[in-house]
Amino acid sequence: MAQTPQGKPLPQITDQTRPFWSAAKQRKLVMQKCDRCGTLNFYPKPWCVECGNRGLDWVEVKPYGTIYSLTTAYVVMMNYPDWKDDLPVIMCIIDLDDGARMYGQLTDCAPDKAHIGMRVQAHFVDISEEAAIPKFRPA
């Protein structure tokens, strides 16, 4: 199973989600766009959550957004001990300029400088041979 028993968990990459991880490896942020109503879907969905259409195309989205909310973790929770070295971890909900919402870690920013409404830009951190994770830094 694609999981480290202790440490940072890894995603299980499937045919459904591979385009996201592969694109991130190429430093691109992609999401599923409905070919009927144009809604961006994220996280990856089996059909468009807005209209129920199964025709979803992976499209590149602008890697810019605004922090909708954030929480700074000072301790490791759950059993992800390898996050300890990253503490404090600033976890955000990001509203992307193209209209989707996602979780993203804010890096390159002190906790007392981070705030809701802050403009951010995606960057990418490799987590395996075939995947990278988008994170964000102040734009």
Place this chain on the structure above:
Amino acid sequence: MRAEVAIVGFGRTPYSRVKPGERIYTVDEYLAWAADLALAKAGMSKNDFDGQGLGVAHAEAAHTVNWSAAVAESLGISPRVLLRADQGGASASAMLIRAAAMIHAGIVDRVLVMGADTPLTIPSIAPGLPLSPERTRGVFWDFQGPFGVMGANAQFGLVHARYLHQHKNRIKPEHLGKIAVTTRYHASLNPGAIYRKPFTVEEYLSSRILSDPVRLLDCVPMVNGGLAYIVTSVETAKKLTDKPIYLLGFGEVSNYYHGSRNQPDITYTGFEQTVPEALKMAGVQHKDIDVFEPYDDYPMVVLIQMEDYGFCKKGEGGKFVEERDLTFKGDFPISTDGGQLSGGQPGGAIGGFMPIIEAVTQLRGEGGERQVKGASIAAASGFGGMTYARNNRSCVTMIFGSEA
């Protein structure tokens, strides 16, 4: 469906924090223990549920296929209908609604509903052990854990932080502290609660930040334990007890959005939809509610419920908490058993039994030292799961009454 069913029995096992040397009970043992207490309370036997209904809340410890049927086998009950809810903290209340509908339809006359979990001894949460397979499955999980979303404290921290942003001049940490202090005060009066030593608002404020703005004393403590209740037709209830507690009204919603699907306002919950439905069915108004048993895994969740229930307007929860006396002696009693915050949460899925059982306890006048005088109508919540980057997944509102 107003007052067509009643709760006639309930039970809650002692909770455990798994101290060294303590006897460790399994989920099956807790289920039987809780059911035994509920059956004794109702004056019934397990065999009364052959040909009737059996409900089992999904536990994180349960990895067995056909789990609810396996529980029936383990307990030696041959039910006509099995219920299994997997709605986390809304499972207990969702099954009450399913049970009421089946009794209403005449399929069964009575249902034994139970839940137990052992989060402190299963691999999914115990430190240093692998996550359970159930937690590693699914696209939903793959886009959280690996991104660094470290569990419920982070998820509720994000809701909490957004609320503070939108209502920054109207909410103070002291408001949330008052809720936490109240649950602990009530726990001090409840021998079954796990944390019973009272603390002050000052102690709340000085408890360390875990996931800003969530403090240690904002967090629900996990325990091992089990709970059960018995719901029957009104005819049967009256034969069994002189204190049946009627289900007067209910409302339920899952995957609720306030605003757009893609970018909703996460400071709202589905209670703004379920409460008007439940009150209408029950034929009661806010002012009629004598005791409120919210789903209380975090004080902010309680405050948001006060608003979404309509006890006050959105953004006015702080002021409401400040002005009201939340204790059992006060003008707005909440979490009278100490809630989950001080009583303990038997896994993320089973704490939802507690608001039901405490509401019934209060309406029967069996609250002992924490009894709300003359309580005849109670509101209780089920609240389950967390969506991706929003609020919770399932909301259930129940209105109970001691008179039909």
